[in-house]
Amino acid sequence: xxxxxxxxxxxxxxxxxxxxxxxxxxxxxxxxxxxxxxxxxxxxxxxxxxxxxxxxxxxxxxxxxxxxxxxxxxxxxxxxxxxxxxxxxxxxxxxxxxxxxxxxxxxxxxxxxxxxxxxxxxxxxxxxxxxxxxxxxxxxxxxxxxxxxxxxxxxxxxxxxxxxxxxxxxxxxxxxxxxxxxxxxxxxxxxxxxxxxxxxxxxxxxxxxxxxxxxxxxxxxxxxxxxxxxxxxxxxxxxxxxxxxxxxxxxxxxxxxxxxxxxxxxxxxxxxxxxxxxxxxxxxxxxxxxxxxxxxxxxxxxxxxxxxxxxxxxxxxxxxxxxxxxxxxxxxxxxxxxxxxxxxxxxxxxxxxxxxxxxxxxxxxxxxxxxxxxxxxxxxxxxxxxxxxxxxxxxxxxxxxxxxxxxxxxxxxxxxxxxxxxxxxxxxxxxxxxxxxxxxxxxxxxxxxxxxxxxxxxxxxxxxxxxxxxxxxxxxxxxxxxxxxxxxxxxxxxxxxxxxxxx
Amino acid sequence: xxxxxxxxxxxxxxxxxxxxxxxxxxxxxxxxxxxxxxxxxxxx
Numbered sequence: 001x002x003x004x005x006x007x008x009x010x011x012x013x014x015x016x017x018x019x020x021x022x023x024x025x026x027x028x029x030x031x032x033x034x035x036x037x038x039x040x041x042x043x044x045x046x047x048x049x050x051x052x053x054x055x056x057x058x059x060x061x062x063x064x065x066x067x068x069x070x071x072x073x074x075x076x077x078x079x080x081x082x083x084x085x086x087x088x089x090x091x092x093x094x095x096x097x098x099x100x101x102x103x104x105x106x107x108x109x110x111x112x113x114x115x116x117x118x119x120x121x122x123x124x125x126x127x128x129x130x131x132x133x134x135x136x137x138x139x140x141x142x143x144x145x146x147x148x149x150x151x152x153x154x155x156x157x158x159x160x161x162x163x164x165x166x167x168x169x170x171x172x173x174x175x176x177x178x179x180x181x182x183x184x185x186x187x188x189x190x191x192x193x194x195x196x197x198x199x200x201x202x203x204x205x206x207x208x209x210x211x212x213x214x215x216x217x218x219x220x221x222x223x224x225x226x227x228x229x230x231x232x233x234x235x236x237x238x239x240x241x242x243x244x245x246x247x248x249x250x251x252x253x254x255x256x257x258x259x260x261x262x263x264x265x266x267x268x269x270x271x272x273x274x275x276x277x278x279x280x281x282x283x284x285x286x287x288x289x290x291x292x293x294x295x296x297x298x299x300x301x302x303x304x305x306x307x308x309x310x311x312x313x314x315x316x317x318x319x320x321x322x323x324x325x326x327x328x329x330x331x332x333x334x335x336x337x338x339x340x341x342x343x344x345x346x347x348x349x350x351x352x353x354x355x356x357x358x359x360x361x362x363x364x365x366x367x368x369x370x371x372x373x374x375x376x377x378x379x380x381x382x383x384x385x386x387x388x389x390x391x392x393x394x395x396x397x398x399x400x401x402x403x404x405x406x407x408x409x410x411x412x413x414x415x416x417x418x419x420x421x422x423x424x425x426x427x428x429x430x431x432x433x434x435x436x437x438x439x440x441x442x443x444x445x446x447x448x449x450x451x452x453x454x455x456x457x458x459x460x461x462x463x464x465x466x467x468x469x470x471x472x473x474x475x476x477x478x479x480x481x482x483x484x485x486x487x488x489x490x491x492x493x494x495x496x497x498x499x500x501x502x503x
Numbered sequence: 504x505x506x507x508x509x510x511x512x513x514x515x516x517x518x519x520x521x522x523x524x525x526x527x528x529x530x531x532x533x534x535x536x537x538x539x540x541x542x543x544x545x546x547x
Contacts, residue, residue, distance in 0.1 A: 041546060070504045070507040070508075071507065073507040073508060073510065073511055074507050074510045074511075077511055078507075078510045078511040078513075078514045081511060081514045081515060081518070082514045082517070084518070085514060085515075085517055085518035085521060085522075086521075088521060088522050088525050089521070089525070091525075092525045092528070092529075095537070096537065098536070211504060234504050236506040236507050236510075270538075270547075271536065271537055271538035271546075271547075272525075272529050272537040272538050273526055273529050273537065273538025273539070273540070273546045274538060274546050276522050276525050276526055276529070277522070277526070277544070277546060279518070279522060280518065280519065280522040283515055283518045283519075284515075287515075290511075488532065488534045488536070488537070
């Protein structure tokens with residue numbers, strides 16, 4: 001316990017220091033919401049990596065590797081990487097305007113309803129974002145609570161309220177605070193997972209032993225459960241089946257580049273090239289995080305052939321730490337998990353609060369607000385939403401990694417066409433955007449409820465048909481709507497419009 | 504295991520190729536505001 005307290009105390013001191021420093025950097029609304037569109041490459045890579053690696057990665061991925069084997073690498077690890085690989089296509093366009101949007105809903109407004117004083121489209125997207133990110137923050141809280149309470153013995157309910165302090169500490173300074181703490185969190189996550197993989201390799205006798213065991217084991221995932229088919233853990237499609245694995249891959253990948261927080265992240269760097277290179281750097285850095293996590297998840301099957309009754313696969317990492325690791329190493333890995341949860345939760349919390357306050361409230365009320373007023377109200381929103389997310393986590397609703405897939409799939413279904421058609425097709429208009437969002441989200445929910453094999457594909461197909469009908473039966477969009485995303489220099493009317501919006 | 508890992512490696516290679524192409528497009532545009540510096544991977 002002493003080790004845990006000492007390592008955690010050091011971590012908290014750093015968070016406070018980083019937050020206080022960042023408070024000075026965030027002065028304007030742009031600074032607070034999106035880092036003033038002036039993030040450099042190193043900090044961009046740091047914050048992108050830390051946001052990418054969530055609890056779903058650090059706990060959920062080893063859990064799925066443990067129960068379903070290497071198919072997880074295709075469904076999740078490669079799925080997320082493919083989605084990330086498509087992000088530069090968004091960055092290449094969305095970062096073009098001289099006046100970039102501050103938030104994802106504002107981008108949708110600029111692109112489809114630039115002349116409206118109160119944009120119902122911006123509000124609609126803001127509300128959908130609020131719901132999605134509230135669930136995602138909740139998943140991070142739940143994941144952290146499970147790990148922390150299992151390892152330290154502290155009650156789950158106390159652990160999640162402790163987590164509340166961490167995310168508030170890193171969110172209240174706005175985007176700069178999130179980015180600064182994320183960069184350190186990336187380092188901590190990398191060290192933690194490499195250390196964990198090292199211990200697992202030593203304990204299991206190396207990768208050859210792990211693969212030999214996986215090839216022959218039939219031990220059930222949970223004691224008393226059905227025995228596994230021999231060799232299934234090394235099968236590329238595992239127990240999912242090709243259709244289900246494809247569905248997971250598609251949801252994880254295509255949902256990513258159209259997820260609001262990733263689109264917003266693409267406007268934070270100084271320019272397009274840095275936005276593109278940040279993804280390249282992140283995908284490279286992820287080798288040193290995902291690689292060790294793969295070793296941990298697969299090696300766990302050798303060390304703990306079956307989980308005790310009453311535990312889900314989300315508990316595999318905590319159990320490994322508890323049973324096999326020295327308390328100091330355990331504390332470092334716990335910090336890594338904590339860092340993964342914080343860095344994703346704080347970013348999503350910021351987006352969640354911004355969408356509610358900026359995109360819904362300020363947009364609909366048309367109120368003018370000072371920079372200071374904006375910061376204070378946004379902090380209050382962050383505070384309120386964080387409390388709600390923690391209260392919802394008292395009774396956790398679902399498996400962690402799967403929860404991520406549901407929300408990402410939903411975002412993808414609602415926003416995929418809006419983002420990519422909006423950025424690459426001049427003819428895409430307001431009617432198309434409304435249709436795409438509404439049809440995509442409603443069909444996704446219905447397809448999920450009816451347990452369709454690939455709800456994402458069903459929803460995007462339905463959305464595509466709806467969008468094409470809507471676009472070709474309504475008027476072309478005004479030049480002011482698409483010009484900034486296609487041309488380096490814009491017409492006078494577009495320049496005046498943007499100046500008026502920001503005034 | 505090999506197929507799964509190759510799938511992941513394939514995605515990473517795709518990412519490098521796509522990013523390089525987009526950086527090339529930024530350079531070709533010559534727009535400094537977008538990050539054009541004269542060299543593909545050089546940034547300011």
